[in-house]
Amino acid sequence: MIQHMVDGVLVGSIYALGAIGLTMVMHMLRFANFTHAELLSVGAYIALVFDKLFTSLAPILATKIGPLSMTLALSLAMIVSMALTAASAVVIDRLVFRRIRQRGDMLSMVFASFGVALILRNVIGLIFGLGTTLYSKDIAFAVIISLDPLLMVRPDQIAVLGVALVLMLVLHLVLSRTIFGYALRAVAENASLAQVNGINLGRIVVAVWLIGGALAAAAGVFYGLTNQITPVIGRDLLMPVFAAAIVGGIGSVYGAAMGGFLVGLAANLALVILPSGYSPSVPFLIILVVLILRPNGMFGEARP
């Protein structure tokens, strides 16, 4: 039970990173973006490529950081991956979403996001194979924290939680302390009014994609590190990330962060009662409960 809760919080940090980006995009551009989860797998695979590259260029980078299976090379690769995934999110917007958006047809945006997701997922499968990979072949041993109740945590999981919290703190500071953060929130509240005040909307949209893409890449690397890397990461994380965004209320960054942890917890606790085969259904059950009890989420507001 406690083990499930600990695991839930740890995986919850990954969901939270994914959901923050998703909720920002959904709030700003007003469409359910089914491509977002694929950015997690894009991020995981870009990091895989650069991890291999850095390790072969400078074998010294392959040393592990403390008790983690995370290496210096992988940390560098993660930063590169965050930048490149952020850039690809902007490119996808330029190529597809912006052009459809300009026609003002929101329904088509959702359809297009499914289409893009299908293409991305299967192109990744074609390039990297359909099997699973790992960043490090070494087995990461779990540390026993207590014997009664039995509680085991892998050092990687703690590190992931820590870095995820730092990333969220940075985002919080940017949104609440900088002029850019104010501009971002102003646009989300009232785009026309923000524009009157001289805010460049195009730039804000790019910024939202950059933030969403970077956080998604981090989440993807963390997922790969604590589970495994497969081309279907996006498919598997799609519903948990959506559930987290809906639990928090679409548009609420803090809600999405909370929602991530809640969904992680709830999904792991559900496994206490449900057979594990049903775990893909759990995020949907959470969405249902939220839609029945509090349709606009914990921190969301009603919007047309």
Add this chain to the structure above:
Amino acid sequence: MMGLLSYLVFFSTVASILAIAVLGLNLQWGNAGLFNGGVAAFFGAGAYGALILGGTPQEVHLGGFGLPFGVALIGGMFAAGALAWIFGRLTLRLRHDYLAIATFGVAVTFENVMRNAQWLSGGAQGIRGFARPLQAELGAGLSYNALYLAMVAALLILTYLFLQHLSRSPFGRLIRAIREDEEAAQSLGKSPAKVRLTAFVTGSVIMGLAGGLYGGFYAFVSPQDVLPILTFQIWAMLIVGGAGNNRGAIAGAFLIWGAWTASGWALSKFAPVEAQLYAGSIQYILIGSVIVGMLLWRPQGLFPERLLVSHSGQNNRTYKPAGE
């Protein structure tokens, strides 16, 4: 020659069944502007419902009520409609993309439950033990398949006529009026929520009919038949055919199903053995490209809807995104 003929019969049967599902989607998306991300679930509810009701008794899973095919088919349609009603009630009054997320979730969960609930659906092995209607009297050959095709084609035409009639009826005008300008319709005392729910449930019942026919044709259904790719295929059919146009929807179904089977055949014939494993990925990329490509370059489809409204409210009906 006989081989080709029986393949044509087989192909047309499946394409006609899918065309019925596309017609159902057209009512939801093309006419009412509702996003259904879980076509596979409503199709599957029809298929599973019909096979459970119409099958012979089985030990491993529920079912084996042995009802006549017509009754089983209606039962499957009812199952699909009930599913749509429950989730429509919950989501249709919320932000429009909640329906997309919820229906997609329905499909994921439906497939997951069918795969795991051994007692209900036979789990991953699916549902067997279904006697195809009149199989005993007619035998299993080409003539039987031709007769099944005739039945499917008749139901396709009936569905088409029903929807054509519906779109010319006051209800059809109301659906389009709400799609084009919700507030104007509301000011005339109409309830958009009720009309949307009716359209959503009706479309899903039609998908359930398609699912029941599909299950009856193969006399078998398994979780493999209700994967999300089915939803994407049916969307592609509607997008290619042109949302809003029923004849276009049927043409789109035949075109995309033809392209799908042709690409599958070509890949299995010409692709090197090592690449065979990836044939599915390539086909998925093709479907994704069709969806994205059509939306970018020909959003009205190959056979666009002839607008029956006095002016197109395209830009008024969707709130503009905050960006740009």
